Amino acid sequence: MSRSSERIRYFFDNTLAKGPMGLLIWLGLFVSIVIIVISILVWVTGIAAEDSLIDQAWVYLMTSFAVVDADIGGSWAFRLASLIVIFSGIFVMSTLIGILTTGIDSKLEQLRKGRSRVIESGHTVILGWTEEILVLIKELVTANENLPRTCIAILADEDKIEMEAKIREAIGPHRQTRIVCRSGNPMAMLDLEIVSLNTAKSIIVLGLADDVTGLTILKTVLAIANNPERRAEPYHIIAAIDDPKILDSVKLISEDEIEAILKGEFITKIEAQTLLQSGLSLVVTDLLDFEGDEIYFKKEPGLTGRSYQEVILAYDTSAVIGFLTGEGKTLLNPPATTVLGEHDQIIAVSHDDDTVIMSNQPHPSVDDNAIRSAVPASPQAKHILMLGWNQHSLTLVRHLADYTPDGSTITVAANCNNSRSQVEQYTPATSLTLEHREIDPTDRRQLESLPFDSIDHVLILPCFEIEVSGKPLEVDQLDTGTLITLLNVRRIRQRGGHSLTITSEILDIENRTLIETPEDDDFVVSDHLISLALAQVAENKVLGSVFNSLFDPQGAEIYLKPVTNYVNTGQPVSFFTVVVAALRQNETAIGYRINAQRNLAGGSDDNAEMNYGIVLNPDKRVPLEFADEDKVIVLAES
Numbered sequence: 001m002s003r004s005s006e007r008i009r010y011f012f013d014n015t016l017a018k019g020p021m022g023l024l025i026w027l028g029l030f031v032s033i034v035i036i037v038i039s040i041l042v043w044v045t046g047i048a049a050e051d052s053l054i055d056q057a058w059v060y061l062m063t064s065f066a067v068v069d070a071d072i073g074g075s076w077a078f079r080l081a082s083l084i085v086i087f088s089g090i091f092v093m094s095t096l097i098g099i100l101t102t103g104i105d106s107k108l109e110q111l112r113k114g115r116s117r118v119i120e121s122g123h124t125v126i127l128g129w130t131e132e133i134l135v136l137i138k139e140l141v142t143a144n145e146n147l148p149r150t151c152i153a154i155l156a157d158e159d160k161i162e163m164e165a166k167i168r169e170a171i172g173p174h175r176q177t178r179i180v181c182r183s184g185n186p187m188a189m190l191d192l193e194i195v196s197l198n199t200a201k202s203i204i205v206l207g208l209a210d211d212v213t214g215l216t217i218l219k220t221v222l223a224i225a226n227n228p229e230r231r232a233e234p235y236h237i238i239a240a241i242d243d244p245k246i247l248d249s250v251k252l253i254s255e256d257e258i259e260a261i262l263k264g265e266f267i268t269k270i271e272a273q274t275l276l277q278s279g280l281s282l283v284v285t286d287l288l289d290f291e292g293d294e295i296y297f298k299k300e301p302g303l304t305g306r307s308y309q310e311v312i313l314a315y316d317t318s319a320v321i322g323f324l325t326g327e328g329k330t331l332l333n334p335p336a337t338t339v340l341g342e343h344d345q346i347i348a349v350s351h352d353d354d355t356v357i358m359s360n361q362p363h364p365s366v367d368d369n370a371i372r373s374a375v376p377a378s379p380q381a382k383h384i385l386m387l388g389w390n391q392h393s394l395t396l397v398r399h400l401a402d403y404t405p406d407g408s409t410i411t412v413a414a415n416c417n418n419s420r421s422q423v424e425q426y427t428p429a430t431s432l433t434l435e436h437r438e439i440d441p442t443d444r445r446q447l448e449s450l451p452f453d454s455i456d457h458v459l460i461l462p463c464f465e466i467e468v469s470g471k472p473l474e475v476d477q478l479d480t481g482t483l484i485t486l487l488n489v490r491r492i493r494q495r496g497g498h499s500l501t502i503t504s505e506i507l508d509i510e511n512r513t514l515i516e517t518p519e520d521d522d523f524v525v526s527d528h529l530i531s532l533a534l535a536q537v538a539e540n541k542v543l544g545s546v547f548n549s550l551f552d553p554q555g556a557e558i559y560l561k562p563v564t565n566y567v568n569t570g571q572p573v574s575f576f577t578v579v580v581a582a583l584r585q586n587e588t589a590i591g592y593r594i595n596a597q598r599n600l601a602g603g604s605d606d607n608a609e610m611n612y613g614i615v616l617n618p619d620k621r622v623p624l625e626f627a628d629e630d631k632v633i634v635l636a637e638s
Helices: 003-016 020-045 053-064 076-113 133-143 160-171 189-195 215-225 244-254 263-276 280-288 308-312 393-403 419-425 475-496 509-515 526-539 543-550 575-583
Strands: 124-129 150-156 177-183 202-208 237-241 258-262 294-298 319-324 330-332 345-350 383-387 409-414 433-438 457-460 501-506 521-525 557-562 588-593 614-616 631-636
Touching (some): 124 133, 124 189, 124 215, 133 177, 177 189, 215 244, 237 244, 258 526, 263 457, 263 501, 263 521, 280 294, 280 526, 308 319, 393 409, 393 419, 409 419, 475 509, 521 526
Parallel strands (some): 124 150, 124 202, 150 177, 383 457, 409 433
Antiparallel strands (some): 319 345, 557 631, 588 631
16 A cells, blocks of 8 residues: 555544544535536536536435436336336445445444554654553643644553543643554554554653553563564664563663663652752652753854853853763763863753753853852751652662761651561661661551651652552552541641651642642652653653763752852842852752742742742843742752
């Protein structure tokens, strides 16, 4: 089948998929063509019974709808013969109608099942259906808002009509992006051809909702990589995997084609950093979603040979955070003297890819009198209470050991399967003390037996291993346990006057809105963050290495530090001055948090929309007046 005929069939299939209206349009078009062609034919041959071509077409139109009766004259024998012909015609037409009806019903059923081939180019393919998919689709739609015509093709072992209904309910109108659903097995090579992988821009592999090992992801990647009909150039495949062993196997298939996110490692890194820094979850979410400011790359020949400090100060409305070398190495927060090479790109936080623009005006003068030098505070031991336990908790403990000074303690209070044995068998690499207490975190009386007066930070985790009637708990059930524990801990904190922070891992972002308060609490919505990261890497493959560097305890990470470390408070200063003050401490300033606005989800200032007081990538020219309680958001080594 030729390419043009495939496109015509694809257009025809999409029209019929719209329902009865599409079928009526095609039938009307067919009747119109027949009437016009036959009318012209009989008129040209001179056998037309009417005076004009328009009259002849009108009679045929009326006859087709049985408005004009046939006038049959002659002898009774001729009339009888004509009657036989009429009945034969009725039989033939009835049979034809039956065949057409059956064929149309079969075609509509095939379309309902979603088995026709997708004819697209430069589209994003999603293979599988899990809890993350609706957030993922929403982010991809947002990312494509400034593009004239884009497509997302989904192949999953689900009913096509049900998938479309769920997407329509969750996403709403999406004029710029066409979403095409197809039913099929993502692990089958023949089914993969339905979504045109060879012309796809990126392929996101989700697997199945009940596959906790990631085996379906491994099989899907094998089906993609080993397909004999695959294209010669590398694919851009993205996957989120739970099991490190599956991740290693996936990398062996084709490391150059696959960007994989290890779910537990990714989330626990964010949880470890968020636990010790109130408000960090908001910054991370803002960087990962497409609604605010994101990370972009740009080749800037005019800055070749300039130092990192000069490059940062060359932009008013974009926050440069590092360089991407010509060899593909990510340098976040490099030394201020690092030079931008000829083949290097800048890495910047900006509102969109077309807003990374150099300033054409000199920046405001730096107020050296307003700059302060931070006095490093001696590290204080941290005492952490972990309520709950799951398969990622040991990884989280290892990350916390990297961030906490000597003498820190972690108390695990849980009644999950194997939590006690895993804690008792774990040997920290540092002087971190780890102990276990067997309690039910949802029971307030048992919670009150814990030493909250000596706790600095509380982390509430879902316990995936708990089962009811032999079945694992569903997302809402897991979040319910987290919410109950959170409400009880808040009550204990309020009554006891304890100055502790609370970080909770939530699985469904809708549940977060039910429990947000003005308190200094954070929420890590794990599935939501995974979806955001997948969408970002699907749009730009290099972002995978940036995220790995950004959340790695060995490199530059995001910190919220007191503004008094950098500039004087109570007087107007430009953010240029804050940026220079941070550079003098080998740090990169990318935003700030206004303490007085941290309880506000709306409102705005001259720079950007306020998000609980968080402002990323502010206009560096606008003067600001900070208070002592405000924070500066920086990239720093520690």
